[in-house]
Amino acid sequence: MVRRQYGPARPGATAGLQGPGRGMDDLTPYVAAAIAAADAAADVIRPFFRAAIPADIKADQSPVTVADRNAELAMRAVLNRLCPECGILGEEYGLERPEARLRWVLDPIDGTRAFITGRPTFGSLVALLDGDSPLVGIIDQPVTRERWIGRADAPTVFAGGLGGAIGTRPCADLAHAELSCTSPEMLGSDMARWQLLAARVRRNYWGGDCYAYGLLALGQIDVIVECDLKPWDWAALLPVVRGAGGMLTDWQGNPPRVEGDGRVIAVGDPALLADVVAVLGP
Known part of the structure; x- marks a missing residue:
């Protein structure tokens, strides 16, 4: 692409x-x-x-x-x-x-x-x-x-007036994780890799855009895995997620880059990251 x-x-x-x-x-x-x-x-x-x-x-x-x-x-x-x-x-x-x-x-x-x-x-x-x-x-x-x-x-x-407090929740096991992604269309040719991850978690939810990352920072969601994000899609999310106790990386577990490929992982519990990266593969 x-x-x-x-x-x-x-x-x-x-x-x-x-x-x-x-x-x-x-x-x-x-x-x-x-x-x-x-x-x-x-x-x-x-x-x-x-x-x-x-x-x-x-x-x-x-x-x-x-x-x-x-x-x-x-x-x-x-x-x-x-x-x-x-x-x-x-x-x-x-x-x-x-x-x-x-x-x-x-x-x-x-x-x-x-x-x-x-x-x-x-x-x-x-x-x-x-x-x-x-x-x-x-x-x-x-x-x-x-x-x-x-x-x-x-x-x-x-x-905000709808409730919630900052802080990601402990969740070190994919089997207990709530997974989110904005849309299946964004995954494109990566759908098969993403489905391997979806098969390992408790539940998956579609929709949310940036709001899902806010929910992850409130401890409502455990993992978000997405593709085709531009710098304006992920740059503001990283300090929010990190400052709430989570991590936001590319699919290799490295910090995202402005000129990167747009694949992003966010986890509330940093202990989940290695397993997510391993399931998604190279």
């Missing part, structure tokens, strides 16, 4: 990294900027939810709506104002400032199919990357008003 090239930002060590006027020893200003971007997206998205808006079909056959486009523009406006030194890569409008070491990665509506069919299992994703390494990640559900905030230097924080 031919994959789009995203041009990774210049990599480097996180500790002591200096941006204009601020140090990377404290991610708080970037977390505040990410929250502001998520707030801006939510304000755009809410009025469109269940409003029967039309969807266009992009070249990759995925749907897109005016809510996706306008929400990304709102996020970009906030981040360009608060962090003009950073690059921005978004699903709808591509890459700004490719030379920047730090890069915001945005998906205004992850789960557009859920959004256009009135299901509240989509979310807005905001991530900050240093090379391939996500430093900040937010999963925001603007309708249920649930939000997961992950950062490389602190545990994940969750807020």
Whole structure:
């Protein structure tokens, strides 16, 4: 499969990294900027939810709506104002400032199919990357008003009125695991490998997009295995999952890369990872 090239930002060590006027020893200003971007997206998205808006079909056959486009523009406006030194890569409008070491990665509506069919299992994703390494990640559900905030230097924080508390649950045995995947279509030629894993777990659920990773961070799901994820699909998820006690890797158990193949494993209990990788095979 031919994959789009995203041009990774210049990599480097996180500790002591200096941006204009601020140090990377404290991610708080970037977390505040990410929250502001998520707030801006939510304000755009809410009025469109269940409003029967039309969807266009992009070249990759995925749907897109005016809510996706306008929400990304709102996020970009906030981040360009608060962090003009950073690059921005978004699903709808591509890459700004490719030379920047730090890069915001945005998906205004992850789960557009859920959004256009009135299901509240989509979310807005905001991530900050240093090379391939996500430093900040937010999963925001603007309708249920649930939000997961992950950062490389602190545990994940969750807020929402539907219940739940941050913390993945112990589950070291695949036979007891709850497995999730957004759709069988995304698996393509990897379906047979994925079915080997599905045969080993307690149950499998379809659907969820980024929301499923938030549920994993709340200890509701144990394993998520997916394919064809772009950087804007996984970058925000990694700090959320890691800060809740889990792991997010590629299918070989290595950290995902911007130029990787888009295959992702998330586990709530790190003890599950080796078994998942072994079942999926090389």
